[in-house]
Amino acid sequence: MPKGLVSVFTQAGTPFDLREYPTPEVEAGGILIKNTGAMICGSELHGWRVEGDRKPVANPKQRVLGHEFTGVVHSLGEGVSFDSLRRPLKEGDRVAFPFIFPCNRCYHCVRGEHHACQHRFRRNMAGLEAYPYCDGGMAQYFYLQPGHYVYKVPDELPDQAIPPVNCALAQVLFGMERARVHFGDTVVIQGAGGLGIYATAVARDMGASQVIVIDGQPGRLEMARKCGATSTISMRDFPTAEARVARVMELTSGIGADVVVEVVGVAAATIEGIDMVRQNGKYIDIGNIVPGEISMPASKVIGKQLKWFGTVHYNPWIIEAALQFLVRTKDKYPLSNIVSHSFPLEQINEAFEFADWHGKEEGTVAQRVMLVP
Numbered sequence: 215m216p217k218g219l220v221s222v223f224t225q226a227g228t229p230f231d232l233r234e235y236p237t238p239e240v241e242a243g244g245i246l247i248k249n250t251g252a253m254i255c256g257s258e259l260h261g262w263r264v265e266g267d268r269k270p271v272a273n274p275k276q277r278v279l280g281h282e283f284t285g286v287v288h289s290l291g292e293g294v295s296f297d298s299l300r301r302p303l304k305e306g307d308r309v310a311f312p313f314i315f316p317c318n319r320c321y322h323c324v325r326g327e328h329h330a331c332q333h334r335f336r337r338n339m340a341g342l343e344a345y346p347y348c349d350g351g352m353a354q355y356f357y358l359q360p361g362h363y364v365y366k367v368p369d370e371l372p373d374q375a376i377p378p379v380n381c382a383l384a385q386v387l388f389g390m391e392r393a394r395v396h397f398g399d400t401v402v403i404q405g406a407g408g409l410g411i412y413a414t415a416v417a418r419d420m421g422a423s424q425v426i427v428i429d430g431q432p433g434r435l436e437m438a439r440k441c442g443a444t445s446t447i448s449m450r451d452f453p454t455a456e457a458r459v460a461r462v463m464e465l466t467s468g469i470g471a472d473v474v475v476e477v478v479g480v481a482a483a484t485i486e487g488i489d490m491v492r493q494n495g496k497y498i499d500i501g502n503i504v505p506g507e508i509s510m511p512a513s514k515v516i517g518k519q520l521k522w523f524g525t526v527h528y529n530p531w532i533i534e535a536a537l538q539f540l541v542r543t544k545d546k547y548p549l550s551n552i553v554s555h556s557f558p559l560e561q562i563n564e565a566f567e568f569a570d571w572h573g574k575e576e577g578t579v580a581q582r583v584m585l586v587p
C-alpha cells in the first residue's frame with residue numbers, strides 16, 4: 215500500500231505537524247480514496263484558534279482534520295464495482311461520500327435515521343492511535359470502510375464544487391428537507407456564511423417565494439442576492455434584534471416567516487430567530503454547535519406552536535441530492551466556484567492563518583480556503 219502525507223493536529227495554538235503514514239490494507243468491500251481537495255471549515259478554525267480562556271491540554275489526542283473534502287478512487291476492495299446507486303465504479307473516478315459513518319446496526323439506523331445513529335462516528339475524531347490511523351481530509355488518503363456510502367460525481371461539475379458537498383451543502387439540504395420547506399414559503403436565513411449561501415439557493419430551489427437573508431457583511435449579502443435571496447437585512451442598517459424582527463414582520467405583512475434557518479452559530483441569535491417565525495411555523499437550528507446559552511420564557515415555544523428542528527449530520531442519500539442540486543443550478547447560482555484560495559497540504563499552517571485572517575477582516579466576501587493534498 216502507498217504511504218501518504220498526513221497533517222497532524224494536536225491542539226489549539228500548536229502548529230500542524232506533517233508526517234508520513236502507511237495507508238490501511240483495503241479490505242473486501244472497502245475503498246481507498248486519494249484525496250484531491252479539503253476545505254477549511256469554520257468549525258475547524260474554531261478548534262484551531264486560541265481564544266477565550268482555553269488552556270492547553272496535558273495529553274491531547276493527535277488527529278487529522280478535514281471533513282469537507284473529496285477525492286478519487288485509488289483502489290477498490292474485493293467485491294466493489296458499483297457506487298451506492300449501482301453505477302459502475304472504477305479506479306480514478308471522482309467520488310463524494312458522507313464523512314460520518316453510521317453503524318447500520320442499531321435502533322435508529324434500521325429506521326433509516328442514520329443522522330441520529332448513536333454509534334456513528336467521524337473518523338477524524340478517533341485519533342491517530344486507532345485503526346485506520348491516518349485518515350481525515352487533510353491528508354493524502356482516506357479510507358472508506360466496507361459498506362460505506364459513495365457516489366460518483368457528475369461530469370458536469372468542476373472539482374472545486376465538490377468538497378463542501380458532504381458538510382455545508384448536505385447539512386442545510388438535509389435540515390430543510392427534514393423540516394419540509396414548502397412551495398411558496400417565506401424563508402428567513404440567519405447568517406450568510408458558507409451554510410447560509412447554500413441555504414438561500416436551496417430555499418429558492420425548493421420553491422420558496424421569499425428568501426430573506428440576514429448578515430453583517432455587505433459582501434456576503436451580495437453573494438446571497440446572487441444565490442436567490444429576494445431581500446437582505448444588513449445588521450449595519452438594522453443593528454438591534456428588535457429592528458431585524460420588525461423588518462421581517464414588515465416583509466411578511468405582519469405574519470412572520472414560515473421557516474427560519476439558523477446557520478449563524480451565535481446563541482444570542484436564537485431568540486431573535488424564533489421571534490421571526492410565524493405562528494405554527496418552523497425553526498431549523500443548524501449552527502448552534504458552539505458553546506453558548508439562551509434563556510427565554512417557557513411559554514415562548516408553545517405560545518407560538520413552534521416546530522423546532524435541531525439538526526446535526528444527515529442521511530446518506532442527501533449526498534446524491536446535493537450533487538444533483540449543483541448540476542441543476544450550475545448556470546443559475548455561482549455555487550461551483552466558492553473556493554477563493556488553494557494551498558498545497560504542505561502549507562497547512564499558512565492556510566489556516568490565511569483563512570482565519572479573512573474571517574476577521576471587515577467587509578470581505580466569505581472567502582473559502584481549500585487544501586490540495
Ligand SMILES: [Zn+2]
Nearest residue numbers: 255257282381
Ligand atoms: Zn464542516
Ligand SMILES: [Zn+2]
Nearest residue numbers: 317320323331
Ligand atoms: Zn446506527
